[in-house]
Structure formats: C-alpha cells, structure tokens
Amino acid sequence: MSSLGTTTAPVAPEPLVEPERPGLLTIVKRVSLSLLIACLVPAGLFCSVTVLAGVWPAILAALAWSYGAIAWRAVTGRRTSGLLILTAIVLTGRTVVALLADSTFLYFLQPIISDGVVAAAFLLSLATARPLVARLAGDFYPMDHELHLRPGIQRLFWRLTLLWAMLCLAKAGATLWMLLALDVQTFVLVRDASLQTVNVLAVAATIALAVRVARKEGLLHCATGPAPAV
Numbered sequence: 291m292s293s294l295g296t297t298t299a300p301v302a303p304e305p306l307v308e309p310e311r312p313g314l315l316t317i318v319k320r321v322s323l324s325l326l327i328a329c330l331v332p333a334g335l336f337c338s339v340t341v342l343a344g345v346w347p348a349i350l351a352a353l354a355w356s357y358g359a360i361a362w363r364a365v366t367g368r369r370t371s372g373l374l375i376l377t378a379i380v381l382t383g384r385t386v387v388a389l390l391a392d393s394t395f396l397y398f399l400q401p402i403i404s405d406g407v408v409a410a411a412f413l414l415s416l417a418t419a420r421p422l423v424a425r426l427a428g429d430f431y432p433m434d435h436e437l438h439l440r441p442g443i444q445r446l447f448w449r450l451t452l453l454w455a456m457l458c459l460a461k462a463g464a465t466l467w468m469l470l471a472l473d474v475q476t477f478v479l480v481r482d483a484s485l486q487t488v489n490v491l492a493v494a495a496t497i498a499l500a501v502r503v504a505r506k507e508g509l510l511h512c513a514t515g516p517a518p519a520v
Contacts, residue, residue: 318497325493327359328374330486332381337482345394345474353381372426380404398469398477405462412455421451446503450496457492461485 332352339348356378363370380401388397415422424447465485468477 321493321497324371324373325489328356328371328377329489331359332356332377333482333486337478340475340478345397345478348478349385349388349394349397353378353385356381394474395469398465398474402462402466402469405458405465409455409458409462412451412458416448416451416455421447423447423450423454440507442503442507446500450499453496454492457488461488 332355335355336348336352339351356374359374360370360378363374384397384400384404387400388394412422424444465481468481472480
C-alpha cells in the first residue's frame, strides 16, 4: 500500500560557476615561456654553435633542441604548445632539404619562403570564421565556443592575424636582402639579433592589444576576489 501525503522535495539545480580566468601576469608567463622554448633558445643555440663549430652543427643542434623539448614535455606530462610543434616541423623540413641538397644557402633561403607561405596562410585565413591567431590562442588563454563568438574577440583575432601576416612579409623581404648581401656568419648574427628584436616587439604589441580587449570583455582575472557565480 502506498503512503499518502508523502512528497519529494525538489532538487535545487547546482549553480553554474564561471570558469576561472587567468590574470595578466599568468598570460605573460605563458607567452614568454612558449616563445623562450620554441623560438629564442633554438635561435640563440644556432647562433652560438655557428660561431663555435660552423653552420651544419648549428643546424643539427637547433633541431635536436626542438625535439628534445617536445620529448621532455611529453615525459613530464606537460602540454606541448602548437608553436613548439610548428617550429619543430619547420626546422625538420629545412634540415632535410639542406642535407639532401648539401647547401646551407638553401637552409637559410627556406625561412624566407616559409615566411611568405605563412603570410599567405594568415591572409587567406582572414576569409574564414577562425583566423590563424584564433587557432593558436588556446595555447595562452583558455578559450571556449562562447569566447570565440564574441564580436570583440573576433575583431581582435582578425587584426592580430593581419598584423602577423604583414610582419612575416616584412621579415621575408629583410632576410632575403641580408642573405644576398652578407657572408654566412655575419648574416646569422645580424639576422638573429634583428629578427628576434622585431619578434619581441611584435609579441609586446600583440599582448597590449589583447589586454585592451580582454579588459573590455571582462576576461582578465580580478585580483580583489574570486570570479562570481552565474
């Protein structure tokens, strides 16, 4: 016999909590670490080994660093950034072509071609729903579908994609001029010093633009208290 007058209390829905947004310092650390591992260390290693032992040992040393960094992050359970994987792929292609042709000139010519191809890819991606910068943003900031759809975020990704496309074209032109005008060791030293400076300035501009938009969108973690529940 069923009991009368017995009611079941409704279960209150659990509140949805907004995902924690990282602060500016955290984002800068992520960007700096990614650039250090993927770009600055192999460039500095290449330059040093070129002066000490020559171009071919420098080529192999830079390639070994990239794959060593990927292996180390995999063994330690750390997420490998898309920038590091892209760098390893590019260095692998350059090294294979240079070894097959036995030409260091081709090794230095390939990044000029690569910069042109990357610039074209950035420009072509502007016609799609997700420009290339949007595809790499997850390495530095937790992105979800809702963030990708915000008009302010979409405009930011479009502008940053255009910025890096123009930067790649400028780097390709400057590097080609230096390759034709300078000897190998001078070229390596001047190219690495000038291009890394340009890259750092471009990254700083990227962060500044991103921070400006992030503040408008309320995406930077507030230091005065936890993120509010929705």
